[in-house]
Every structure is written in structure tokens, then in C-alpha cells.
Amino acid sequence: MLERLLLPENHAISILIKDHDRVKDVFDRFEKSESGPEKQRIIKEALSELKIHAVIEEEIFYPAVRKYVEKDLMNEADEEHHVARVLIAELDQDGPSNDHREAKFTVLAESVRHHIKEEEGEMLPKAKNAKVDFEALGREMLARKKELKTRGVPPDAEHAMIAAVHGKDDTPAVAARRTRATQSSPKDSDKVRSVRKPTQGRRTIKSGRASKPKRSAA
Numbered sequence: 001m002l003e004r005l006l007l008p009e010n011h012a013i014s015i016l017i018k019d020h021d022r023v024k025d026v027f028d029r030f031e032k033s034e035s036g037p038e039k040q041r042i043i044k045e046a047l048s049e050l051k052i053h054a055v056i057e058e059e060i061f062y063p064a065v066r067k068y069v070e071k072d073l074m075n076e077a078d079e080e081h082h083v084a085r086v087l088i089a090e091l092d093q094d095g096p097s098n099d100h101r102e103a104k105f106t107v108l109a110e111s112v113r114h115h116i117k118e119e120e121g122e123m124l125p126k127a128k129n130a131k132v133d134f135e136a137l138g139r140e141m142l143a144r145k146k147e148l149k150t151r152g153v154p155p156d157a158e159h160a161m162i163a164a165v166h167g168k169d170d171t172p173a174v175a176a177r178r179t180r181a182t183q184s185s186p187k188d189s190d191k192v193r194s195v196r197k198p199t200q201g202r203r204t205i206k207s208g209r210a211s212k213p214k215r216s217a218a
């Protein structure tokens with residue numbers, strides 16, 4: 001998007017594009033780093049950037065330009081934010097010991113890269129022509145960012161949702177095996193099935209109901 005170079009520094013769109021560049025840089029560093037503490041540190045940095053960026057878009061930028069951009073584009077952006085927030089909530093909740101953590105972050109990065117491409121390729125060029133004081137909007141966004149960095153980001157529905165189901169369905173494969181166990185015939189239900197959870201030890205399911213998970217030796 002060549003126009004980015006022609007916009008004033010405090011133009012709302014310049015601020016968003018700078019955020020996008022910074023986030024993409026963090027994703028690149030994640031891919032080039034070794035698994036372990038370095039990747040974990042980068043995940044933490046990315047989550048913080050993404051949460052603040054999402055809030056300024058959702059609270060300030062999207063409402064200001066929504067009526068000037070096609071409804072479908074704005075709705076798609078809303079849904080992409082929702083999906084990203086679900087993954088962010090899971091990453092916030094699961095610690096570094098979760099063996100899906102790096103894979104989950106990779107999926108988040110792919111999803112956000114796609115979202116950025118659509119915003120910069122479709123939404124922002126249309127929003128740029130809106131009858132909006134983009135420099136005033138930019139100042140409002142910068143002030144809100146400062147506030148979020150100091151006071152933290154507000155809680156969201158996706159964090160509440162993930163907190164409510166946490167530990168029940170760690171992966172689709174575990175959830176599918178649990179469903180199959182609960183739907184098995186009465187004869188089969190007498191059999192004891194074993195299900196391995198990624199972050200816990202082996203646990204047993206009898207008559208379709210899970211026993212308490214055993215603590216792992218670690």
C-alpha cells in the first residue's frame with residue numbers, strides 16, 4: 001500500500017499500519033527463533049501488542065469508518081477479531097507447558113497475517129476516503145493506547161468463554177474421543193477406555209464419564 005508513505009504520522013491509518021508492521025515483525029522473529037524460552041517470550045510480546053491493537057480498532061477506528069465501508073468487509077473483520085481473540089484467550093490461559101502452545105500461536109499468526117492483508121488491501125483504502133478527521137482520530141487512538149499500556153486491556157467475552165470450558169476439550173482429537181466414548185453402546189460402555197490429555201497424565205473414562213485426572217509425576 002504505497003499511500004502509507006504519504007499519510008501524516010498521526011493519521012489514524014498510519015498508526016494502524018505501523019502496528020501491523022510491528023506485529024508482522026514479531027511473527028517473523030517467532031518463526032526464526034528456537035523452540036523454548038525465546039519463542040515463549042515472543043508469544044507474550046505478540047499477545048500484548050495484538051490485544052492493544054484490537055481494542056483501538058474495535059473501540060475507535062471501526063466505529064468511525066464503518067458506515068463508509070461495505071458491511072461485508074466490516075463484518076468479516078469483526079469475525080476475524082473474534083477468532084483471534086479466542087486463540088489469544090487460550091494462549092493467555094494455557095501456560096508454556098501446553099504442548100500445543102507454539103502450534104496455536106502459529107495458527108494465530110497465520111490468521112492475523114491474513115486479516116492484516118485484507119485490512120490493508122481492501123478496508124483501509126476505502127476507509128481513507130471517509131469524511132472523518134483522521135488526525136483527530138489518530139490522537140484519540142494514541143491516547144487510548146497509552147491508557148491501555150498503563151491500566152491493562154479490559155476483559156473480553158472470549159476470555160470468559162475459554163475460562164468456562166478450560167480443560168474439558170484441550171484438542172479436537174481429545175474431544176472427539178470423549179464424544180465417541182459417551183455415545184458408545186451400553187455393552188461397550190462397560191469397557192474402560194483410556195484417553196491421553198496433552199497437558200495431564202492418562203485418565204480413564206468408564207461408562208462414558210471421566211474419572212478425576214491423575215496428576216502427572218512432574
Ligand SMILES: [Fe+2]
Pocket residue numbers: 057077081115119
Ligand atoms: Fe483488525
